[in-house]
Amino acid sequence: MPSGRLAVLVGGGPAPGINAVISSATIEAINQDFDVVGVQDGFKHLIRGDVSKIRPLTIDDVSRIHLKGGSILGTARDNPTKKENDMKAVIDTLRKVGVTHLVTIGGDDTALSSSYVSEKSGGQIHTVHVPKTIDNDLPLPNHIPTFGFQTARHVGVELVRNLMEDARSTKRWYIVVAMGRQAGHLALGIGKAAGATLTVIREELEQETVPFSQICDIVEGAIIKRRVMGRNYGVAVLAEGVIEKLDPQELADLQDVERDEHGHIRFAEIDLARKVKVEVQSRLLERGIKLTITNKNIGYELRCCDPIPYDAAYCRDLGYSAIRFLVGGGSGAMVTVQGGKLVPMYFKDLRNPVTNKTRVRNVDIRSEGYRVAREYMLRLEPKDFEYSAWVEKLAEAAKMSVGEFRGKFEYLCTENKSGA
Numbered sequence: 001m002p003s004g005r006l007a008v009l010v011g012g013g014p015a016p017g018i019n020a021v022i023s024s025a026t027i028e029a030i031n032q033d034f035d036v037v038g039v040q041d042g043f044k045h046l047i048r049g050d051v052s053k054i055r056p057l058t059i060d061d062v063s064r065i066h067l068k069g070g071s072i073l074g075t076a077r078d079n080p081t082k083k084e085n086d087m088k089a090v091i092d093t094l095r096k097v098g099v100t101h102l103v104t105i106g107g108d109d110t111a112l113s114s115s116y117v118s119e120k121s122g123g124q125i126h127t128v129h130v131p132k133t134i135d136n137d138l139p140l141p142n143h144i145p146t147f148g149f150q151t152a153r154h155v156g157v158e159l160v161r162n163l164m165e166d167a168r169s170t171k172r173w174y175i176v177v178a179m180g181r182q183a184g185h186l187a188l189g190i191g192k193a194a195g196a197t198l199t200v201i202r203e204e205l206e207q208e209t210v211p212f213s214q215i216c217d218i219v220e221g222a223i224i225k226r227r228v229m230g231r232n233y234g235v236a237v238l239a240e241g242v243i244e245k246l247d248p249q250e251l252a253d254l255q256d257v258e259r260d261e262h263g264h265i266r267f268a269e270i271d272l273a274r275k276v277k278v279e280v281q282s283r284l285l286e287r288g289i290k291l292t293i294t295n296k297n298i299g300y301e302l303r304c305c306d307p308i309p310y311d312a313a314y315c316r317d318l319g320y321s322a323i324r325f326l327v328g329g330g331s332g333a334m335v336t337v338q339g340g341k342l343v344p345m346y347f348k349d350l351r352n353p354v355t356n357k358t359r360v361r362n363v364d365i366r367s368e369g370y371r372v373a374r375e376y377m378l379r380l381e382p383k384d385f386e387y388s389a390w391v392e393k394l395a396e397a398a399k400m401s402v403g404e405f406r407g408k409f410e411y412l413c414t415e416n417k418s419g420a
Contacts, residue, residue: 015148
């Protein structure tokens with residue numbers, strides 16, 4: 001007799017290493033006498049009561065997929081927690097095909113859905129979640145990355161390194177926006193490792209909202225400082241999450257902004273890199289400074305690439321540990337590997353008690369890691385305004401008077417000193 005029927009599904013955006021988790025979880029589950037099925041496209045078809053997208057998984061199906069990017073089960077963002085009937089349909093559909101255990105692979109929304117399946121089924125369907133996101137923003141211990149992050153950073157660094165060489169060769173600037181809606185781990189990790197000229201993340205912008213001009217001032221200030229050093233090129237990396245800090249009313253005045261059916265601005269549709277490029281380039285040209293700036297977004301190129309060995313091995317550990325957790329009678333937790341040992345983190349401890357959503361792990365701008373990153377960036381700092389001779393050089397490079405330069409940029413060095 002089988003130990004039960006185990007289903008595996010993937011939710012949210014892709015991340016390198018998904019197939020390695022599917023592979024190791026399937027193999028270990030079969031070795032533990034489970035029937036294993038794969039659910040195509042996350043919760044999408046379960047919500048609709050469609051069992052045709054559920055198929056058996058065998059060891060032959062998964063034995064060599066661990067080094068491949070993407071997801072053999074696809075993925076989708078359908079969230080059954082938003083409607084009670086949707087969650088009921090998910091549980092009824094899983095029960096219909098005899099599922100007793102469920103492994104979910106995904107980010108915070110998928111984690112919440114996994115916890116609801118465990119709760120709303122009355123414990124009849126045991127669930128375990130494997131945390132996945134290239135954003136690295138799930139509330140794991142600080143030294144534990146989410147799977148896919150290391151690969152995304154690795155590939156992102158190679159892309160930015162190539163742009164840096166192009167910038168040096170052609171004497172231009174690149175404005176690069178890296179994925180990371182709520183946290184700046186990926187942007188900072190790429191910028192720091194690649195040695196980008198500067199990196200701007202939302203966590204350093206401690207005000208509730210910031211004007212778009214402030215982001216442009218940070219970038220323009222770095223360009224001016226580089227000009228004084230005789231280098232008319234560089235790469236600025238901006239975290240996508242910076243968009244969340246901008247004043248929604250001001251965003252409404254920016255061109256090409258799309259709105260949803262409720263009239264709200266779609267932040268994901270805002271091309272921040274292009275908007276910063278146009279604004280900064282225009283400012284410089286008005287003062288007689290002609291500079292080529294190119295905008296670039298990176299993120300989608302990172303999500304389905306083949307995992308580096310770190311993530312391939314890490315994901316095998318996670319998939320195996322997920323099954324060992326279920327075999328031991330566990331349910332309703334996110335699996336982690338800490339110090340080489342399985343450490344389940346229960347959903348109730350991961351949620352924000354006010355919003356009931358999974359808490360977000362942000363970059364700690366008071367950490368040594370962030371401080372080191374800042375030390376190796378080139379951007380305007382408080383010391384740039386301490387000596388009048390240096391300020392005069394900066395103002396000359398900006399084609400501004402000293403008073404204009406101080407009035408325009410000095411405020412950047414009096415705000416957010418904790419990150420300086």
